[in-house]
Amino acid sequence: MNARRFTVAGLLAILVAAPFLAPPYFLHLLIQILLWGFIYTAWSIMGRFGFVSLGHGAFVGVGAYVPALLWNYESVTPWIGIPLGVLLSVLLGLVIGYPCFRLKVVGHYFALVTLALGQVVMLSVVAARDITGGSLGFTPRAAGHSWYALQFPEKGYFYAIALALWLGGLAVWHLVDRGIGREALDAISEDEEAAAAVGIDVMREKLRVTVISAALTALGGAMLGHYLMYLNPETLSGIGVSLQIVFAAIIGGTYTMLGPTVGSWLTISLNEGLRVAFGTNFIGAANTIYGILLILAIIFMPRGIVGTLQSLGIRRPKPVPAE
Amino acid sequence: MMLSLAAVSAGYGSFRALFDVSLEVPAGEAVGVIGPNGAGKTTLMRVISGLIPLRGGALMLEGRSVGGLAAHRMVEQGIAHVPENRRLFPRLTVEDNLRIGAFIPQARRRYAQQLDQIYNLFPRLKERREQLAGTLSGGEQQMCAIGRALMSRPKLLLMDEPSAGLAPLVVAQVFDLVRRIRAEGLTVLIVEQNVQQVLEVVDRAYLLEVGTIKLTGTSAELKGNDLIRKAYMGL
Amino acid sequence: MDIYLLEAIINGLLLGGVLALLALGLNLIFGVIDVVWIAYADLVMCGMYVVYWLYAGLGWPLALACAVAIAGVAVLGILVHVLIIAPILGSAPINQLLATGGLLFFLQSFATLLFGTEFRNLGLRLPIIELGDIYVSSARLLAFAMALIGAVALYFFLRRTFIGTAIRAIAQDRDIVGLMGVDQRRIYLVTSAIGGALAGLAACLLALQYDVHPFIGNTFGPLIFMICVLGGLGDMIGGFIAAFIISQIISIGGYYSNTELSYVLAFTLFIVLMFVRPRGILVR
Numbered sequence: 001m002n003a004r005r006f007t008v009a010g011l012l013a014i015l016v017a018a019p020f021l022a023p024p025y026f027l028h029l030l031i032q033i034l035l036w037g038f039i040y041t042a043w044s045i046m047g048r049f050g051f052v053s054l055g056h057g058a059f060v061g062v063g064a065y066v067p068a069l070l071w072n073y074e075s076v077t078p079w080i081g082i083p084l085g086v087l088l089s090v091l092l093g094l095v096i097g098y099p100c101f102r103l104k105v106v107g108h109y110f111a112l113v114t115l116a117l118g119q120v121v122m123l124s125v126v127a128a129r130d131i132t133g134g135s136l137g138f139t140p141r142a143a144g145h146s147w148y149a150l151q152f153p154e155k156g157y158f159y160a161i162a163l164a165l166w167l168g169g170l171a172v173w174h175l176v177d178r179g180i181g182r183e184a185l186d187a188i189s190e191d192e193e194a195a196a197a198v199g200i201d202v203m204r205e206k207l208r209v210t211v212i213s214a215a216l217t218a219l220g221g222a223m224l225g226h227y228l229m230y231l232n233p234e235t236l237s238g239i240g241v242s243l244q245i246v247f248a249a250i251i252g253g254t255y256t257m258l259g260p261t262v263g264s265w266l267t268i269s270l271n272e273g274l275r276v277a278f279g280t281n282f283i284g285a286a287n288t289i290y291g292i293l294l295i296l297a298i299i300f301m302p303r304g305i306v307g308t309l310q311s312l313g314i315r316r317p318k319p320v321p322a323e
Numbered sequence: 324m325m326l327s328l329a330a331v332s333a334g335y336g337s338f339r340a341l342f343d344v345s346l347e348v349p350a351g352e353a354v355g356v357i358g359p360n361g362a363g364k365t366t367l368m369r370v371i372s373g374l375i376p377l378r379g380g381a382l383m384l385e386g387r388s389v390g391g392l393a394a395h396r397m398v399e400q401g402i403a404h405v406p407e408n409r410r411l412f413p414r415l416t417v418e419d420n421l422r423i424g425a426f427i428p429q430a431r432r433r434y435a436q437q438l439d440q441i442y443n444l445f446p447r448l449k450e451r452r453e454q455l456a457g458t459l460s461g462g463e464q465q466m467c468a469i470g471r472a473l474m475s476r477p478k479l480l481l482m483d484e485p486s487a488g489l490a491p492l493v494v495a496q497v498f499d500l501v502r503r504i505r506a507e508g509l510t511v512l513i514v515e516q517n518v519q520q521v522l523e524v525v526d527r528a529y530l531l532e533v534g535t536i537k538l539t540g541t542s543a544e545l546k547g548n549d550l551i552r553k554a555y556m557g558l
Numbered sequence: 559m560d561i562y563l564l565e566a567i568i569n570g571l572l573l574g575g576v577l578a579l580l581a582l583g584l585n586l587i588f589g590v591i592d593v594v595w596i597a598y599a600d601l602v603m604c605g606m607y608v609v610y611w612l613y614a615g616l617g618w619p620l621a622l623a624c625a626v627a628i629a630g631v632a633v634l635g636i637l638v639h640v641l642i643i644a645p646i647l648g649s650a651p652i653n654q655l656l657a658t659g660g661l662l663f664f665l666q667s668f669a670t671l672l673f674g675t676e677f678r679n680l681g682l683r684l685p686i687i688e689l690g691d692i693y694v695s696s697a698r699l700l701a702f703a704m705a706l707i708g709a710v711a712l713y714f715f716l717r718r719t720f721i722g723t724a725i726r727a728i729a730q731d732r733d734i735v736g737l738m739g740v741d742q743r744r745i746y747l748v749t750s751a752i753g754g755a756l757a758g759l760a761a762c763l764l765a766l767q768y769d770v771h772p773f774i775g776n777t778f779g780p781l782i783f784m785i786c787v788l789g790g791l792g793d794m795i796g797g798f799i800a801a802f803i804i805s806q807i808i809s810i811g812g813y814y815s816n817t818e819l820s821y822v823l824a825f826t827l828f829i830v831l832m833f834v835r836p837r838g839i840l841v842r
Contacts, residue, residue, distance in 0.1 A: 052652050054659075099833035108594055108791060111655060112783045113832050119780045120825045127818030239776055240666075243596075243659045250656070284670030284772075291664025298657040299645045372737060394736030403737070410734045412727045423723050427739035431720060475739060 015163060019156040027155045029272060033264050034162040035224050038169040040249040040260035042216035045176055046209050047246070048254045049185040054111045055118030056217050056245050059089040061237030062121060063218025064225035065132060068140045071149065073131075078150040078226065086218045092117070093214030094207060101206045115239065122237035137232040140225065150226050158227050165223060166261070169216055173257050176212065181205055251297050324386070325350040325479055325510045326371065331380035331390075333370045340366040342534045343380065348479070350385075353501065353511040355521045355528035355542070357555060363534040364514040365407050368483045371512070372404035373397035384479070399427050403477035407484050409468040413457030417448055417467055420456050424474030433476065441470040444503070462493035469500065479510045486517045498524050518555040522546050561691050563813055570809025572698040574802035575705035576763050577778070581785045581797035582709060583756035589729040589792035590749045593643055593654040597662040598757060599779030601638075605631040605761025606770040607669060610678050620682075628758035635754020636747055644746075662775070669772035677769035684766065701763035708759050709798065712752070725749055729792065781821075784828045804828075 018030055043056050066088055067081030096117055100110055126134045133139075143149035152158055176182055184205045187195040196202050225231045235241060244267070252263025267290070274286030326348040333341045340363040348354045356364055369375045371382065373394035382390035389400055397404075403424075411420050421441060425434045442449035445466045451459065456467055465485060472480060482501070486494040494517065501524050505511055515521035522528060522542045530538035530551065538548065545551050584598050595601070605627045612623035642657050684697040716722035724740045725748065736742060768774070785804050789796025804824055811820025 052656075096829065103833060105832060107651060108588075108655065109787060109832070111652065112594070112787050113829060115780055116784055116825045116828050116832075120822055120829070123818050123821045123825065127816060127822055129818075239780060240663070243656075243662065246656060247660070284667040284672075287663055287667030288671055291660050291662075291667055294660030294663060295642055295657055298653055298660060299642070374733070374736060393741075395739045395741045398737065398739030406734055406737060410731060412730045414730055415723070415727060419723050419726070422720065423727050423735075423738050423740070426720055426724060430739075471738070 019159045024155055027159055029268060031155065031159050031162045031227060032224075033261075033268050034159075034166040035220055035227065036248070036268065037261035037264035038162070038166045039217050039220035039224075040245055040252070040264050041166075041169045041173055041257075042213050042220060043245050044249045044254045044260045045173060045216070046213040047249055049209060050106075050189045051206070051209070052111055052246065053114040053213075054239075054242050054246060055114030055116070056213075057118040057237035057239070057242035058092060058114075058121040059214045059217035060221035060224070060241065060245075061125060061233060062089045062092060063221030064231050064236055065125060065138070067222050068138060068225050068231055069131065072138075072141045077148050078222070079148075082150075082219065082222045085222055086215050089214045089218035090211050092121075093210045097207055097210040098203075101203055115242065118237055118239060118242045122233045125233035125237065132231075132233070135233060137230055139230055142229070151229070158223075161223065162227070165219065169220075170257055170261075172212065172216065176209065177257070181208060185209065247294050251294070251301070324348070325352075325384070326512065327381075327383045328371070329381045329383070331370060331382060332378040333366055333375055334378060335366075335375070339378070340534050341370065344531070344534070344536055345380075346529050346536060346539070348510060348512050350478075350510050351505075351508060352527070353505050353513065353525040355525035356512070356514045356531050357516075357518050357521065357528055357551075358531035358537075360516075361533075362531045364531055365483055366534075367531065368404060368407075368481050368512075368514055371397075372402055372481055374404075395427075398475050398477075399429070401476075401478035402481065403472035403475050403479070404481040405468050405472045405483060405485065408487065409464045411456040411459075411464055411467055411471070413455065415456055416453050417456055417459070418452040420467055420471050421448075421474050424471035427475055430475045434474075437474050437476060441473055444473075444500075445470050461489050462496060465489060465493070465497055466500070469497075469504075473504070477509070479512065480504065482511065482513045484514060484516060486515060486520060494520060518551065563810070565692050565694075566809045566813035567806065568692065568694060569698065570806040571802065572694070572702040573809060574805035575702035576760050577782065577785060577805055578798045578801035579705045579708055579756055579760050579763075580778075580782045581789065581801045582712060582794055583753045583760075584782055584786050585789070585792055585794045585797045586712075586725075586756075587749060587753040588786070589794070590725055591639070591643065591647075591746055592651065594658070594783070594791075595638065595661075595753070596655055596658040596779075596783075597638075597665055597775075598658075598753075599775035599782060600662050600665040601631055601634055601754060601757040602761045602764065602778075603669060603770065603772065603775045604634060604665060605758040606765045606774070607673060607678075609762055609765045610680060610770055614678070614680055624762040627762055628755050631758030631761060632751045632755040635750040635752075635757070638754075639746060639750035643750075644743075666772050666775065673772065675772060677771045679769045680765055682766060695767065697766040701766055704759065704763055708756065712756070715752075721745070721748060781824070784825060788828055788831060 019027060022030065039056075039060065043053065046053055063082070063085045066085030067078045070076035070081040070084065071078060096113065099105070100113060105113060125132045129135070140151070143151050145152055145154070184195065187198070188202050188205060221236060224236075248263030248267045249260040250263070251266060252261065253259025270290060270293070271286055274289060278285045324347055328344055328346050330343040330345055331341060332339065332343060344367065346354070346356070356367060358364055366375065370377060373392050373396065377390040380390070381388060384400055384402065387400075389397065392400065412423070415423070421438060422434070425431055425437055430437060447463060448466055448470055451463065456464065459467060469482070469485070485497050485501070489497065498520050501511060501513065513521055513525060522545060525542050527539065527541045528545050529536050530545075538545070538550070540548070580598065580602070584595065588594055608627040608630050609623045612618040612626060613620050638658070638661065642661060643654055646653050646657060682697070684695065684700070687694050687696050687699065716726055724735065724745055728735050728740065728742065728745050732742065735745070781804065785800045786797045788804070789798070789800035807824045807827065808820045811823045
């Protein structure tokens with residue numbers, strides 16, 4: 001117990017001290033680890049109950065593009081733009097989720113429908129290239145250091161925001177985990193009809209996690225857009241991104257609170273490490289190894305993967321204490 | 324001796340279904356296995372045909388040890404299994420079902436002749452050769468399933484509950500068929516719930532209860548046996 | 559009728575041919591082995607590179623390059639099954655889907671490593687055929703014809719041969735085929751090889767018309783999945799028909815507005831249709 005508290009305190013201390021001690025490059029990585037960790041955690045709120053979405057890139061994209069477009073074209077402050085993006089993402093999630101859950105579109109079908117959703121968002125952005133810049137990307141109008149525009153050239157501010165978001169995401173995860181909804185969803189994935197017979201509002205529980213997951217993911221996307229000051233449909237909503245979200249969350253551990261964050265840390269560190277090792281000489285070497293590692297992880301981490309991913313009623317998750 | 328089992332055990336996962344089962348099927352004879360639901364009769368069939376592995380004991384076909392061979396190997400050895408509930412391929416035609424019965428090389432070579440023979444045996448199947456197997460009546464499905472098994476030109480035919488779910492008239496037809504198959508020299512092992520009918524067809528039988536052989540004897544002996552008469556023939 | 563619209567319809571038809579071929583391959587694998595190869599389009603990409611490398615790089619005759627590509631992707635299909643699918647056949651279906659997703663990453667990055675991200679072209683300049691006032695690319699016409707031939711060949715293979723019948727049977731009842739002397743594992747390998755070969759054929763046909771680059775799979779991969787789900791996952795005929803429906807939507811949509819919008823339309827229609835008929839539009 002003591003050792004655990006000590007490490008947690010130590011880690012928190014490091015996190016808090018980072019912006020003051022770490023060089024900008026590491027801070028840059030850390031911000032992305034936190035933001036993506038936040039997004040992966042958001043995905044896992046759905047994924048842990050067996051709703052494996054291969055289209056979360058849709059929410060990242062919508063969450064990022066809506067405030068950015070409103071800012072550039074209508075000078076609408078992100079303080080309004082971001083909630084609008086979140087709202088739109090939530091609506092999208094409901095529009096897809098409701099029929100899916102109602103008509104029992106699950107498993108392979110659900111995965112592929114969500115994949116189509118991600119494609120719709122990405123292609124829509126590219127199609128509207130006159131407004132969004134299409135595949136060439138979109139740059140939010142720079143406003144220097146401004147709370148109104150939520151832009152801060154100094155990394156420290158963004159670090160604080162990223163840290164706050166990440167902690168907030170963990171808190172939401174924890175609430176979902178401990179809440180009555182979690183037991184309901186476990187029951188639903190075990191035996192949906194029995195759960196309904198007991199009075200569990202199956203539809204409401206499913207939609208609730210969908211809404212939470214979509215909203216948080218959109219929020220993360222918005223922050224990413226603001227931090228990187230560059231949006232691109234492929235890197236935000238492409239099939240690669242959606243797959244990446246799933247992988248990182250799974251490899252880190254979908255059932256645990258910190259699992260997805262660990263996945264974020266692993267993937268980003270790995271990518272950076274390989275990039276540094278191989279440099280720009282071997283473009284693609286890093287991701288090649290990443291791909292192999294992913295395959296190996298899925299094959300050889302059966303406890304980690306199968307245990308953390310429900311196959312819709314076949315396996316029951318064992319309650320894991322939050323770390 | 325066509326088939327012999329010596330102290331065979333088998334089961335599913337941690338559940339044991341057969342305990343030290345020994346039985347013999349002489350070549351050219353028809354042998355029955357009777358017993359209540361859950362006795363392990365289907366498990367017995369599946370062990371013999373290789374669908375589930377042996378957990379102990381020996382399985383010999385014509386003196387050769389075949390325990391541990393996978394199901395598709397068993398077919399090459401000459402064992403054909405008509406599964407419980409027929410298990411035809413519903414969206415394949417009758418002829419396709421028969422064709423797949425002749426998958427193994429030695430049957431493939433004689434496919435045309437074999438098909439002719441089966442159609443002679445089952446004229447009704449020939450009428451319905453292009454019909455989807457799932458749309459056949461119960462009796463026709465049974466004919467098709469038996470025909471499919473015979474397409475592999477087996478030495479030993481295993482039949483799992485051939486009368487299940489069939490009307491009495493059809494059941495009689497099925498057992499007639501078994502007699503005819505036997506007359507052609509095929510060795511048959513039948514697992515059956517319908518004790519009355521099966522004892523009319525087989526030379527000898529075994530009583531399987533809770534995974535062990537409780538009784539064995541010629542069909543005449545068993546027909547006269549009090550236990551059998553009371554418990555299984557309702558007399 | 560507006561001549562350009564007619565052209566669009568014809569082009570849609572021709573495009574549908576290759577898409578249909580890929581849908582057949584994906585459905586075959588799903589119907590038999592119950593797994594969706596997320597990286598299927600990237601197998602096609604590999605085939606395209608093989609053709610490019612042999613023909614444009616080493617100067618081999620085109621027909622030979624194509625034959626090698628088809629065989630090569632067939633072997634790749636077997637490797638995918640043996641190395642990635644078979645080890646996890648028993649685990650949750652979603653794992654198999656995700657493992658092939660990892661393959662997607664691998665193939666795309668490996669291709670980047672080998673060939674860089676530039677677009678490569680075979681450098682073929684096949685003539686444009688003039689039919690009245692309509693212009694049709696002969697490359698496209700050839701691709702369509704070959705795709706149809708491939709589909710017909712597949713049909714007869716599945717219908718008339720013993721192995722083909724076994725493949726159809728195993729899709730309907732996996733456990734019992736052993737009783738007919740069919741080795742399940744062997745059938746899986748054959749199916750994977752055929753799926754790969756179909757992808758290889760599609761690769762040759764696409765290489766005639768388009769440039770190849772490592773991420774080309776992303777352009778039609780999701781489209782193929784959508785087509786297959788629309789026709790009913792595992793339903794070969796459904797997928798075949800759905801391919802032509804979708805390609806018409808894209809082609810005609812592209813005529814009335816821009817290409818991406820027509821894709822958006824197609825995908826949105828897909829999502830909508832999923833809710834009207836979750837099991838596929840040809841529920842039988």
